[in-house]
Amino acid sequence: MQAKGATLPLPSLMPELPEVEHLRRTIEPRLLGRTVTRIEVRRADVCKVWRASAHGEDAAPSASRGLSSARQGLQRLQPDPATLHAALLLGHTFTGTQRRGKELALVAAAAGCARVLCVHLGMTGQLRWHATPPTFAPKAHVHVLWELDGGERVPAAGSKIPGGFMTFADPRRFGGLACLDSAGDLAHRWRAMGLDALTTPPDDLAAALVAELGRANRAVKAALLDQRVVAGVGNIYADEALFAAHILPRKLARRLSPDRVRLLATHLRAILIRAVEAGGSTLRDYVNAEGDRGQAQTLHQVYGRGGLPCLACGLSLQTAQIAQRTTVWCRACQRDRRDWT
DNA sequence: CTGGTCTCCTGATCGC
DNA sequence: TGCGATCAGGAGACCA
Numbered sequence: 001m002q003a004k005g006a007t008l009p010l011p012s013l014m015p016e017l018p019e020v021e022h023l024r025r026t027i028e029p030r031l032l033g034r035t036v037t038r039i040e041v042r043r044a045d046v047c048k049v050w051r052a053s054a055h056g057e058d059a060a061p062s063a064s065r066g067l068s069s070a071r072q073g074l075q076r077l078q079p080d081p082a083t084l085h086a087a088l089l090l091g092h093t094f095t096g097t098q099r100r101g102k103e104l105a106l107v108a109a110a111a112g113c114a115r116v117l118c119v120h121l122g123m124t125g126q127l128r129w130h131a132t133p134p135t136f137a138p139k140a141h142v143h144v145l146w147e148l149d150g151g152e153r154v155p156a157a158g159s160k161i162p163g164g165f166m167t168f169a170d171p172r173r174f175g176g177l178a179c180l181d182s183a184g185d186l187a188h189r190w191r192a193m194g195l196d197a198l199t200t201p202p203d204d205l206a207a208a209l210v211a212e213l214g215r216a217n218r219a220v221k222a223a224l225l226d227q228r229v230v231a232g233v234g235n236i237y238a239d240e241a242l243f244a245a246h247i248l249p250r251k252l253a254r255r256l257s258p259d260r261v262r263l264l265a266t267h268l269r270a271i272l273i274r275a276v277e278a279g280g281s282t283l284r285d286y287v288n289a290e291g292d293r294g295q296a297q298t299l300h301q302v303y304g305r306g307g308l309p310c311l312a313c314g315l316s317l318q319t320a321q322i323a324q325r326t327t328v329w330c331r332a333c334q335r336d337r338r339d340w341t
Numbered sequence: 342c343t344g345g346t347c348t349c350c351t352g353a354t355c356g357c
Numbered sequence: 358t359g360c361g362a363t364c365a366g367g368a369g370a371c372c373a
Contacts, residue, residue, distance in 0.1 A: 123366055172350045174367055
């Protein structure tokens with residue numbers, strides 16, 4: 001997976017939606033029914049604790065900016081250690097997981113009260129399961145450790161259900177943990193996010209993209225990366241989907257025909273599904289809950305291939321910064337052509 | 342309101 | 358062999 005040619009960009013570091021979904025599927029069975037018995041916080045600043053604020057609970061945040069504005073109605077706390085440990089689910093038993101875009105929510109309950117731990121992996125984050133106590137290598141950047149006991153599930157005859165350990169590590173710290181009080185707060189947090197690019201039914205995803213891109217006065221690549229437009233599309237899959245749909249990344253989003261946008265939605269969804277099936281795509285840092293690497297990097301048609309021949313036509317692939325992201329495309333295959341609608 | 346730009350942070354890599 | 362420069366990028370903060 002080494003990029004040897006001098007012109008080759010580095011492979012991606014970051015986990016995207018398929019990696020997060022793969023992680024969710026692999027870690028959920030480890031967590032369900034298990035209870036957090038101990039927490040070790042090695043870097044508290046990766047944790048943000050949110051509480052529903054007293055006032056203005058339901059002013060629809062649609063008018064505000066960014067995903068953080070969806071957190072209007074939520075208020076950041078500066079917790080003492082005991083509060084932080086409770087917020088990180090100490091004493092809680094895991095009941096489920098959810099995902100929206102690149103965000104993974106771990107749901108747990110204690111004394112009938114549910115709490116939610118939202119995990120965002122950023123570029124270099126890892127959430128991992130360990131059957132035995134993990135060691136902390138100096139450069140591992142493990143920020144939080146959870147110890148879990150086996151819970152009350154019925155074991156195979158005569159055997160005891162083992163406990164385990166979960167760690168959150170993130171060298172670059174673009175990721176983080178958000179602690180929420182309830183499922184309602186999670187819904188609130190996710191309200192400003194667009195529809196999930198993977199699990200939304202095809203027709204709904206296409207309709208949402210037609211509406212959102214139709215009013216976006218910026219490059220389609222920039223719009224795709226905006227989590228309010230559609231949740232879960234990062235740099236890799238934005239480039240891949242635009243290539244598949246024959247759309248130039250600099251094309252003004254609102255100038256795309258609805259048919260072309262529907263084509264884009266179809267390809268985007270198919271590419272994400274394929275990547276999930278392949279076990280997540282990335283690469284150097286991404287590992288699933290078991291510590292295995294994903295296998296999907298071979299699926300990339302353009303990402304990380306700037307200057308190399310287009311796999312469809314052989315022309316050298318273009319590279320430029322668009323929306324502050326390295327963008328790769330084929331100027332022949334993605335040129336506007338009416339016969340592609 | 343919108344969209345564009347800066348910033349955070351560390352490790353891998355490359356040129357000298 | 359070592360060291361500094363460069364690059365990667367999700368998303369919040371900030372600005373025009």
